[in-house]
Amino acid sequence: MSFPILTAIIVMPLVGAIGVLCTPANRPEIGRAIGYASTSATLGFAGWLLWSFQSVGGFQFVEENRWFDALGVGYIVGVDGFSIFMIAITALLFPLGLLAAHKLDHRLKAYIVFFLLLETAIMGIFLSLDLICFFVFWEFMLVPMYFLIAGWGSQRRKYAAMKFFLYTAFGSAFLLAAILVLGYLHQADTGVLTFDYRVLANWNGLSGTTEAWLFVGFMAAFAIKAPLFPFHTWLPDVHTEAPTAGSVVLAGVILKMGAYGFLRFSFELFPQASIDFAPLLLTLAVIGIVYGAVVAAMQKDAKRVIAYSSLSHMGFVILGIFSLTTIGIDGAVFTMVSHPLTTGALFLVIGMLYERRHTRMIDDYSGIWKATPILSAFFLVAVFAGIGLPGFSGFIGEFLALLGTFIANRWWAVVATTGVILAAVYMLWLYQRMFTGVPNEATAKMKDVNVREVVVVAPLLVLSLFIGLYPAPVLERVEPTVKRVIANFERKTDYREPKTPKVLDRLKSETGRSGPGRSRPGTAEPVEEAK
Amino acid sequence: MSARDLLDLVWVVPALPLAGSVIILFFGKRLGEPNAGRLAALMMGLAFVASIVVFAAIISLPSDARTNVVNLYRWVPAGRFQVELGFLADPLSITWILFVTGIGTLIHVYSIGYMHGDPRFTRFFAYLNFFVAAMLVLVLGSSYLVTFLGWEGVGLASYLLISFWFERESAAVAGKKAFITNRIGDFGFMVAMFLIFATVGTLDYGVSGSVAGTVAGGTATAIALLLFLGAMGKSAQGPLYVWLADAMEGPTPVSALIHAATMVTAGVYLVARAHPFFDASSTAMTVVAWVGALTALYAGTIAIVQVDLKRVLAFSTISQLGYMFLALGVGAYDAAVFMVIAHACYKGALFLGAGSVIHSNEDNQDMRTMGALRKFMPVTAFAMVIAWLAIAGIPPFSGFWAKDGILESSFFAHSYGVWAVGTIAAAFTGFYMTRAIWMTFYANERFRAVDTVAAEAVSTSAAGAARVEEEELGSPIIMAYSPAAPPRLGHDPHESPKIMLWPLGILAFFAAVIGISDLPFQSIEFLNKWLDPVFGGVPQPHPTSFLSAFELDVLSVTLGLVGLFLAYAIYRHGFARREEDPIRRKLGSKIHSVLAHDWYYDEAIGRAVDGPGRKFANWLAYFVDAKVIDGAVNGVAWLFTWSSERLQRLQTGYVRQYALGIVLGAALLLLYAVARVYGG
Secondary structure (H helix, E strand, O other): OOOOHHHHHHHHHHHHHHHHHOOOOOOHHHHHHHHHHHHHHHHHHHHHHHHHOOOOOOOEEEEEEEEEHHHOEEEEEEEOOOOHHHHHHHHHHHHHHHHHOOOOOOOHHHHHHHHHHHHHHHHHHHHEOEHHHHHHHHHHOHHHHHHHHHHHOOOOHHHHHHHHHHHHHHHHHHHHHHHHHHHHHHHHHHOOOOOEHHHHHHOOOOOHHHHHHHHHHHHHHHHHHOOOOOOOOHHHHHHHHOOHHHHHHHHHHHOHHHHHHHHHHHHHHOHHHHHHHHHHHHHHHHHHHHHHHHHHHOOOEHHHHHHHHHHHHHHHHHHHHHOOOHHHHHHHHHHHHHHHHHHHHHHHHHHHHHHHHOOOEHHHOOOHHHHOHHHHHHHHHHHHHHHOOEOEHHHHHHHHHHHHHHHHOHHHHHHHHHHHHHHHHHHHHHHHHHHOOOOOHHHHOOOOOOHHHHHHHHHHHHHHHHHHHOOHHHHHHHHHHHHHHHHHHHHHOOOOOOOOOOHHHHHHOOOOOOOOOOOOOOOOOOOOOOO | OOHHHHHHOOOHHHHHHHHHHHHHHHHHHHHOHHHHHHHHHHHHHHHHHHHHHHHHHHHOOOHHHOOEEEEEEEEEEEOOEEEEEEEEEOHHHHHHHHHHHHHHHHHHHHHHHHOOOOOOHHHHHHHHHHHHHHHHHHHHEOEHHHHHHHHHHHHHHHHHHHOOOOOOHHHHHHHHHHHHHHHHHHHHHHHHHHHHHHHHOOOEHHHHHHHHHHOOHHHHHHHHHHHHHHHHHHOOOHHHHHHHHHHHHOOHHHHHHHHHHOOHHHHHHHHHHOHHHHHOOHHHHHHHHHHHHHHHHHHHHHHOOOOEHHHHHHHHHHHHHHHHHHHHHOOOHHHHHHHHHHHHHHHHHHHHHHHHHHHHOOOOOEHHHOOOHHHOOHHHHHHHHHHHHHHOOOOOOHHHHHHHHHHHHHHHOOOHHHHHHHHHHHHHHHHHHHHHHHHHHOOOOOOOOOOOOOHHHHHHHHHHHOOOOOOOOOOOOOOOOOOOOOOOOOOOOOOOOHHHHHHHHHHHHHHHHHHHHHOOOHHHOHHHHHHHHHHOOOOOOOOOOHHHHHHHHHHHHHHHHHHHHHHHHHHOOOOOOOOOOHHHHHHOHHHHHHHHOHHHHHHHHHHHHHHHHHHHHHHHHHHHHHHHHHHHHHHHHHHHHHHHHHHOOOOOOOHHHHHHHHHHHHHHHHHHHHHHHHHO
């Protein structure tokens, strides 16, 4: 058997956490070193995984172990185009998050333990192919997150932590119920008790109504986590109160779990219900895009602006997913990769401002650009990356998500596209109020970024620029999985992906109209035939 | 190297200023003051040389083979949506890169002098180089998406440059306003791209253009109008003009670059490039022509009362761009392109001249406090006088050929309405430019602490002055524009350094003579023939005879001269008192006030956004979100706490007990579901 790379990715942070627990409390630097070592090792594993990942549709690196055989529960992990980049982003954000919290010394040991446990949980969520196993990680994730917020957050941290916990747990209850029902229905039908996702996805024995009910059960959990309007109000509270690294991880990967859940589970387990519920979810997504942007503009706290912008951005993800088109889902998954980079950078810079001034209120700042030009440059780049300027990753994702939606449901896309105007409004207004003008007294005294802070933020922005200019490596790895899901829809239901015209056919039937034509055969090959 | 191989290297043209921008951004501090500017100018110069090489290469090919696409790599591969990062060299794009790099180089050289001593000197050149690079990508892109890459890059650069002096609130706001207004246009551009792809299956210019004629009429109209919305944003047309006047907050070389070479011509380019979709929809063409004509007139009416030199020029640009869209709308693409080139030269000269005036007058740009400057800065004055004659449409300067070409085309396309509006607007052009030149360079000196008032002016205005409702310098009227820097009076103006005068002189020279590139005589209509491969299939309106065109020219030139002499008559003697613009009395204070406030359009938008708009957003954020939605969530939570306190006094509030609750709840749900499935 080859090296269990996926298990290594899940276990590595856990090992680190145990290691940190064993260090003496008066030597926090050892704990910190172990934290860096284990998150870096995880990043290394993830890098290797990304390197050896094949651009095919199925699951790779699958490991299968029995767990509770009598209950049909197994430890099954595997990776495909939906999860591979979530793993990579998670592995990247954790060492950076730890580095961002380098100055923290308040109960550092416990902080690192919870942080590492959180990474294990997140990795487990993205890699599990057994529904029970997935649910265990899903619930387990709440524990370290709860303590991180409650222990190291700001003023209203207790309230935020409890809100996060209860709200998510509320959705999870429905998820668990639906998982159990699904498993037992499968047993009743086939005689085999299993929660193996691959088996259940191939089983076709659900009646229409049951499928719809189960879809709703899954949706309850995913819609809250995504978050979809109107289940989003935990997000600004939690974002605002969480420590910087917590916000980065929250915005970066935890918010993606809802969208990931829809893609991974709802689509293949409940294809017909996914199609039936698509208009509802598209509508909620469009509302989220516009509503999130408008509400973001009016916030007084910089972190809340970014939190509501996440609601808007996640709207694009849900939109792309439920466009049920290859292009749209490509765009949604791409946005799931891109959003952590840009929003992560925004949260990190706001965290740096908070470290310097101990306030997040927009009105407390002015003229930061003058006072700390490099820090401001980072923020500005992140702002434009977040607005969706072409050249940065955000544009590719949003454009494809909108294009896919347009092909399938054009008016939803048209309304959602107004989000690009609103994004410029709230982000540039934020930037203007905080960064332009003459610095006030307290701002003028701020120090510009140090090397550590550059190392924390720069990689995110460089990556965003890189995959914005050269998205092919990401799209190539994602697309086969998207095609698999679409093919699954077309096999199990009477859904057919809406087709766009094939260019070459049109050209053939065309009788030489003038225009900027191609005088050089073979140079301007605009479209390759899809199959 | 064959001509084709050279054309394959066309990507070098944008790459040069881009490289300059990156180098200056990272090593600007080390390069220091003049060197960063020199490097930036050098990169632009090299880009210009490269453009000439490309031009030479393409012109050596037979005219039906003058299209070349080079793909660097596949940019976006997603399903059937496959977009190359491709660069298209054809007569249209080459025309654009020639004047963009040529004028861009001159403005870069000029900026070395203008920005001397600015604490962010190096960063300015990084932005400036990036601005041109983005514009070149916009022009050279082989598909709508690559053009959009440059399009948004231009937007970013304009934001950075307009708010370059971001310590000033007004500059920061202006940059933001420019970007957001442009984004409204981008909305149209994006939806247009969706629709093009959904209809023809590609965003490539060549392929989509060749099948555009087969697109259903309504779809073609929608595509064309959505693209035009994008063009209106970038080119400050119709309702989206509002950002351009405020963009004056940037340093003057930036204004020159925006108005002459980059940015505002992008909209014209887009419509010209997407012409197959416009050709397929007469509705869209009519809209374009009318928006252009009305914008030309509207901006002209505003320009006649502005007192800020740069602001006059800004409204003049909006008006002149209106002519270009008028031409596009009647299908006279050659005429539109010709106007773009001529306008680039004379507006470049006017802005560099204005920069020279402002630079030499301690950053004062209020024309009321200028006058008779020709004595102090003769070179600047001479260059601007040439540019003035060009823009006013006086033969034989370039503006005459350009504007009359457009008016003739509209007349012979039987669009008499837009022709009439455009011809009337010519009178306004003559008026406001003459007024600006006279207020700045002629009449009485008003820049000293004590006015040297012309005797005649006193006698003509003394009686009326008392009754005139005063509008002091720095008017208190809300949002009405008054020049940014308070004039520091009592200095002696001086001529600008040579590094600023040379670019100005060169541009003025071209403003005078560029008309020869498209004289309306069959054998030497160079531009028409050159652009023929791009617009060849489109029947463009042309005069039926030389004589009929001549009659129209006489009419429009006469109207231009009427405007010119009217302004001369009013401003011949200058001002009696500094704050008392004679035009105010001529128009009456009501009309004057309406025009000075841009017909209150911009202010109305400002008030709507700031009043009801902000109220609505606040209601959404602090009532709907905080009270209704979150209130419901907290209400449910409270209900649970309340009932659990009653029911389970033993509850301690530990997390594990909530977990227990989850399991119990889930089990109940499960029971219900199982019962439901098996029971029914």
